[in-house]
Amino acid sequence: MSSSKAQHKGEAPLQGLRVIDATAMIAGPLAAQVLADYGADVIKIEPTGGDLMRRAGAAAKSADMGALYLQINRNKRSLVLDLKQPAARKVLLQLCASADVFLTNTRPAAMRRLGLAYEDLRQVNPRLVHVSLTGYGESGLYAGKPAYDDLIQGICALPVMVADAGGQEPRYVPMAMVDRIVGLNAAHAVLAALFRRARTGEGQSVELPMFETMTQFVLGDHFAGRTFDPPIGDAGNARMINPNRRPYPTSDGYVCALVYTDKHWKAFFEGLGRLDQYAANPHLHEFASRRQHPDEVYAIITGALGKLTTAAALALFERCDIPCAPMHDLDALIDDPHLASVDFFQVKDHPTEGRIRYTGIPSRWNGTSLPINRHAPRVGEHSVSILKEAGIPAQEIAALIASGATVDGKLKAETDAPADALALRPN
Numbered sequence: 001m002s003s004s005k006a007q008h009k010g011e012a013p014l015q016g017l018r019v020i021d022a023t024a025m026i027a028g029p030l031a032a033q034v035l036a037d038y039g040a041d042v043i044k045i046e047p048t049g050g051d052l053m054r055r056a057g058a059a060a061k062s063a064d065m066g067a068l069y070l071q072i073n074r075n076k077r078s079l080v081l082d083l084k085q086p087a088a089r090k091v092l093l094q095l096c097a098s099a100d101v102f103l104t105n106t107r108p109a110a111m112r113r114l115g116l117a118y119e120d121l122r123q124v125n126p127r128l129v130h131v132s133l134t135g136y137g138e139s140g141l142y143a144g145k146p147a148y149d150d151l152i153q154g155i156c157a158l159p160v161m162v163a164d165a166g167g168q169e170p171r172y173v174p175m176a177m178v179d180r181i182v183g184l185n186a187a188h189a190v191l192a193a194l195f196r197r198a199r200t201g202e203g204q205s206v207e208l209p210m211f212e213t214m215t216q217f218v219l220g221d222h223f224a225g226r227t228f229d230p231p232i233g234d235a236g237n238a239r240m241i242n243p244n245r246r247p248y249p250t251s252d253g254y255v256c257a258l259v260y261t262d263k264h265w266k267a268f269f270e271g272l273g274r275l276d277q278y279a280a281n282p283h284l285h286e287f288a289s290r291r292q293h294p295d296e297v298y299a300i301i302t303g304a305l306g307k308l309t310t311a312a313a314l315a316l317f318e319r320c321d322i323p324c325a326p327m328h329d330l331d332a333l334i335d336d337p338h339l340a341s342v343d344f345f346q347v348k349d350h351p352t353e354g355r356i357r358y359t360g361i362p363s364r365w366n367g368t369s370l371p372i373n374r375h376a377p378r379v380g381e382h383s384v385s386i387l388k389e390a391g392i393p394a395q396e397i398a399a400l401i402a403s404g405a406t407v408d409g410k411l412k413a414e415t416d417a418p419a420d421a422l423a424l425r426p427n
Contacts, residue, residue, distance in 0.1 A: 008368040012039020017194075019043070019101040020092070021076065024051045026149070026176050027210070028105040028133050029072045030183030035101070035190060036075035037361045037370055043386060044076045045092065047083075048407055050379035064379060065353050073376040074358055079387075080380035080407040083114055088405040092116065094390055097124040101190055105133040109144065118205040128203045129193040133186055137209035147210050152178040156214045161222070164241050181217055182210050239291070244298035247327045253310040257317050257324040259301055262286060267320035272304055343369070350375045380409030 017040040021032035029044070029051065036042040044051070050064050057067035081088040093116075096102055102121055104111060111117045111132075118130045135147025150172050153159060158177070159170035186208050193204040221240060225233020239245060247254035259268050262285060269278035283289040290297050305313050310326065317324035328336065339345065344360040353375075361370040383406045387397045400406040 008365050008370045012370060013365070014038040014040040017041065017101070018099045019103065019190075020045060020095055020099045021103050022092075023103050023105040023133065025053055025105065026068075026072060026179035027183040027186065028103050029053065030180060031131075031133075031186035031190070032076065032103055033072050033074060034184065034187040036374075037372075039370070040101075042076040043095065043382075044073060044078045044377065045083075046078055046080050046379060048080055048379075048404060050080075054379070061353050062378075065350075065376070070353075070356055070376045071359060074372050075374045076377060077374070077382035077386060078377035078380055078409060079383050080409065082405050083116065085403060085405040087400055087403065089114060089116060091387065091390070091392065091400070091406075093121070093124050094392075095386075096121050096128060098390075099125065099128060100194065101129045101131065103131050103133070103186070103190070107144065107146075108132060108134065108138055122203060122205075126203055127197060127201065129190060129197060129206070130203065131186055131190055131193070131206045131208065133182060134207060134209050136211045137207055142211065149176045149178040152210045152214050155211065156218045157222075158218065161236075161241055164236075165243055165245065167243055178210060178214050182208065182213050185213050239294060242294050242298070244295060244302070248302055248305045248313070250305050250308055250310045250313050254327040255305060255310050255313045255317075255324060256327050257301070257313075257322060259322055260287075264320070264322050265290070268301075268304075268322060271316050271320040346372045348372060348375055352378060378409045380407035382410065384408050384410060 014035060017035070019032060019035050019040045019042045021029065021042050022045040023029055023032065024046075032042050032044070051069065051073075053066070053072070054064040054069045055066055056069060059066045081092055083089055083092065108117060118132070121128055121130060135152070136142035136145055138144070153172050156178075158173055162168070162173065163170040189206050189208055193206055196202070196204060219235075221237050222235055224235050224237055225231050226235045247256050259265060265284055266275075266278060269275050278284060283293060284297070284300075308316065314324055314326065326332070333339075334345075344362075346358050346360050348356055348358065350356045356375065358372055361372070363370070384397060387400070387406070388394075392400075397406075401408055
C-alpha cells in the first residue's frame with residue numbers, strides 16, 4: 001500500500017458493525033463498500049459463480065476479477081451460498097441473527113419464495129436493519145418490473161437532455177450514474193435506520209426504488225416552472241440544457257471555467273483589457289440580466305478564449321480569481337498532480353491479481369484518511385472462516401462444500417497466488 005501522508009489510526013467509524021451484503025451488480029455493492037470503508041465488517045453473499053459484475057471491465061489475470069468489481073468490493077469478505085439449497089438458507093438466517101444490516105437487490109417476490117423476506121429475517125433478529133434496493137418498489141403501476149441503469153436513465157429523461165444540450169441523438173450518460181447515486185442513497189439510508197435503532201431499539205425495513213430516487217435527483221435541477229401548481233413554465237433548467245454550456249475551446253484545446261458572479265464578469269473584462277466593452281454593455285453587469293441573454297454571454301467568453309492557449313486561459317482566470325479547471329480525459333484524471341499530492345490512490349498487492357490501484361476513500365477524519373484494509377475478495381475466499389466464526393461444526397461445513405451449497409474459495413485463491421503475494425495477504 002502506498003504510504004498515505006496521514007493514515008487514520010484507531011477505531012474506524014463503523015467498527016463492530018456487521019453487514020450482510022446480499023446484493024450484486026453495482027448499486028448494492030457500492031453501498032456496502034461505503035459501509036466497509038467506514039469500518040463495518042461486510043460479508044458479501046455470492047452464488048457459486050460469483051457476482052456477475054466480477055467479469056465486467058478489464059481483467060489482468062483472472063476473468064472473474066475485473067476492474068469494475070475490484071473498485072466496488074474492497075474491504076469485504078466473500079461467502080458463497082447457493083440460496084436455492086435449504087442448508088444455505090439456514091446458514092444465511094443464522095448469520096442474520098447476529099448481524100446489524102442486511103442489504104438486498106433481489107426482487108422482493110423472489111426473496112419471499114426463498115423464505116428470506118424481511119418478515120422471515122425479522123423473526124430471527126428484530127433489531128435487523130433491512131434495506132431493499134428495487135427498480136420501482138412494491139407498489140404503483142411499475143411495481144415488480146426489472147430495472148437497470150440504462151432503463152432508469154431513459155425513463156428519467158437523461159438521454160433526452162443530453163441530446164437537447166449537445167444537438168445529437170439521445171444517449172445515455174457514459175457511466176453507471178443511476179446505480180452509483182442509488183448506492184450512495186442506500187448507504188445513508190442504512191446509517192439513518194441505525195441511528196433510529198439506537199434511539200428505539202427497533203429494526204427497520206427500508207425500500208429504496210431506483211426510479212423515485214433518480215427522479216428526485218433529476219428534478220431537483222429540472223422541475224423548474226412545473227414546481228408550481230398551476231405551472232408557471234416548462235420543466236427544464238435552461239442554463240443547464242443550453243448547448244453552449246460546455247468546456248470553452250481555446251487555440252490548442254479546451255478549458256473549464258465559470259464566469260458567474262458580477263465580480264467575476266468585471267474581473268474577466270479587466271483581465272482582457274476590455275473594461276470599455278464591459279461599460280458599454282450594462283446588461284452584463286447583473287446576474288438577472290445575464291440570465292436573459294445566455295447565448296450572448298457564452299459567445300463573449302468563447303470569442304475571447306478562442307484566441308488564447310489553454311495555459312494562457314487558465315492563467316487569466318487564476319489572475320482574475322475566477323473558478324477554472326483544465327478539461328481532463330480519463331488518463332489525465334488518473335495522473336492529476338493534486339490526486340498524487342494527497343495520496344488519493346492506494347496500491348495493494350492482491351494475492352492473485354498482482355498490484356491493484358484502488359481509488360481512495362475521499363473523506364478525511366480529523367485530517368486523516370481511512371485505509372483500505374482488505375483487497376476485493378475472490379469468490380468464496382472467506383467462506384470457511386466465516387462459517388467457523390458462526391459456530392457451524394466442521395462436519396456441517398464439509399457437507400455444505402460437498403453439496404455445492406458453499407465453495408471454499410480460499411483454497412483456489414491460495415493455489416492461484418504467487419508465493420510473494422501470499423505473504424502480503426491482509427488478515
